[in-house]
Amino acid sequence: MHPVDWFIIALYLGWIIWTGVQHTRGSKEIEGYFLGHRSNPWWAVGLSVMATQLSAITMVGTTGQGYMDGLRFVQFYFGLPLAMVILSVTAVPFFHRAKVYTAYEYLERRFDVKTRTLTSALFLLSRGLSCGTIISAPAVILSIIMGWNLTLTVLLIGIPTAIYTMLGGVQAVTWTDVKQMYIIIFGLMAVAIALVLGLPGDVSVGDALRVAGATGRMQAFDFRFTLSETYTFWSGLIGGLFLMLSYFGCDQSQVQRYLTARSEDEASSSLYMSAYWKIPLQVLVLLIGVLVFVFYLFNEPPMLFNPVHEARVKQSALAGRYADAEQRFSAAFATRRVAARALASADDAPARASAETTFLDSDAALRAVRKDATALVQEVTGDRTYRDVNYVFPTFVTTHLPIGLIGIVLAAIMAAAMSSIAAELNALATTTVIDFYRRLLKPDAPDAHYLTVSRIATGAWGVFTCIVALFATNLGSLIEVVNRFGSFFYGSILGVFMLAMLTRRASGTGAFVGLIGGMTLVGSVAVLRPDISFLWHNVIGAFGVVVVGLLVSLVVPVTPPASDSIA
Structure with a gap:
């Protein structure tokens, strides 16, 4: 790679780190470190949420998905706008009025400590696995560019990010994300323009896309109703709805974002930003993957991309x-x-x-x-x-983009990855400290003590996610891997919150047993019926928890807690 590209990467990463350090002021207290004193404007929270989603996973895994399968992956997100509307009138008011640090604190108020603890533990496991996959995406790129061992590249990305997160707080993550969002969009648009300019002079964009359409890559809708096909209109609308409800409504990495907003209305507005813009952005990323396929129709690709x-x-x-x-x-x-x-x-x-x-x-x-x-x-x-789907886009970037643009695109990928990892590690540390350490081990320590433990927890999760990253690159499309990990847990976690918010008949024991039952049901379906798409696991898990939870609650009825609602 040319020295100019290295200079751009170094300059950009230095700028991002400097930005993060500038916003660590006010993180000396636990509320400032975890929630930024609940002072962020809606647009910053919204951009932060979207920057986390538009991570290196998106730029590497989704472009590879578009190269292989075309636009049909966009159906995965059809349930997202509806999920944002539902959460804006349910989860946002609940959590903001509760003045909680984590979503799972509410479960103890509504049910009991064992339900809160089990749900928190499932979040930690699922998010830890997903964060490892996020690290693996840029590690793939560096392993190609530098010819380095994959283990070394994983450590080079994961360890510095863990250290940066230990020093910073949610404010640093949020405002870094805001700047990265603009860089990511610029990088994507630049790649799209380069792909179009790379077509033969006698082949127009419309003609090229017509050729891609002959392979089915321009087909964005599949209205078949089948449980075995992952990307259809119905799996995206129904299964995707339950996945998005759980991800944005029950996953601490997202809940923590809108808990930093200045008010309920601003938190809701941040979710509406994703509702409006996520699908168009996803189409852009997938279309870049299709354009890479078209580019390689007229320019010989490597037989293997790795x-x-x-x-x-x-x-x-x-x-x-x-x-x-x-x-x-x-x-x-x-x-x-x-x-x-x-x-x-x-x-x-x-x-x-x-x-x-x-x-x-x-x-x-x-x-x-x-x-x-x-x-x-x-x-x-x-x-x-x-x-080798995850190697398609990095190969194109490093072999066909001009000097300077390579550095910009790789800087955007690297910075987006580090920001996403930092956000995930911050959420993992928050849940570890608030839901386990402070609740179960040391409830009366000063803020300084909890901040020290938080930084230790961040480092430990950084090591764990690096280990996961070493295995994630060989599991297939990274964007599928991260959602497959999540779908195994998300539906059941959503089911617990459905019991908590939608009915007063559910007891703590019912919710606890229901959560175990839902996870068992999802695991059984995954093993016994592998033909059922992972997107439907979210629906199966949610309703499994609700049904089992209500049945157990008939046997072990509700014992009224000190408060079963939030004022």
Whole structure:
């Protein structure tokens, strides 16, 4: 990589760190450190929430998803606007009036300490796993650029971020996110322009997208109702609704954001920002992935996007078979490029239909060669789950973007990742200290003591998430991995809050047993019915907790707590 790109990355990261340090004032008290004295404006909270979502996971995993599957992943977010409206009139007033540090404090007021503790523990496990996946995204990029060991790159990203989070607080995270949001959008738009300019002079954007549409990549809607397909209109609207309700309404990493807002109205406005802008931004990211696919129709891509695994195969006993596959791949690409040009220039329906058939046949032939090459990697490495979807976008950035723009895009990815990681670690530390340490071990210590413990907890979670990151890159599309982790827990956690907020008949024992029952049900479905998409786990878990919780509450009725509502 050119020294100019390194200078841009260093300059930007230095600027971000300086910004974070500037906003650590006022973090000497526990409320300032965790909630920023509840003083942030709605637009800053909204941008912070969106910056966390538009992390390196989005820029690496979602673009790779768009490259492989097209726009259909956007259906995953169809339930988000409705979720934002529901949460604005339910969760936001509940938590703001409660003056809590974590969402799970409310569960003790409504139920009991065991329900609060179990729910907090499930959050810590799910968010710890997801945070590890967030670290793995930029680690993939550095491992490609520098040829470094993946373990080293994970530590280089995770450890400094953990140290930065230990020193800062939620204010530093929020205002850093605000600046990063602008950089992320600029980087995405710059890549989109570079992709368009990289098309052949005689192929327009419309023609290129028509070729992509022939493969189904421009299809954004699938109205089939099936539990086995992850990305359909109905799975996104129903399963996605339950996932988003849990993520934004019950996940401390998000609840903590709008608890920093100055008022209920401003907290609600921050959620509406995501409701309005999340889907258009997601379409932009996926469209960039589609444009990368189109770019590689006319510019030969690598047969494998992960050079480390490619090198291992070339140094193995299967090197001869791999060399033969490379020759077949180059020939198949040349055939597909001709077919793509013919389809792009076809000007009437009969010619377009004939050209489309030829193109799809050549595309299938190219994919068959890639499949053979992937099988060789799996045979050499012993990893039967190997996919290189997460390496597509980084490969394009580092091999085809001009000097300077590479640095800008990588700086945006790195900074977005570090900000997202910092936010997650801050939420993990908050829950660890408030829901476990202060509640169960040392309830009467001064703020200075809790801040010290918070920093220790942040460091411990940083180590844990680095370990998770080492395994996450081989689990498939990173954007799918992080949502698969979350969906295993989110529905059941949402079910507990549904019991708490929607009915007075649920008892503490009912909620506790219901939570265990919901998790057991989701685990059973995941093992016994792997054909059911993970998005439906959110629905299954939520209703499982509610049904089991209400049934147990009939046997063990409610014992009125000191207060079962929030004034």
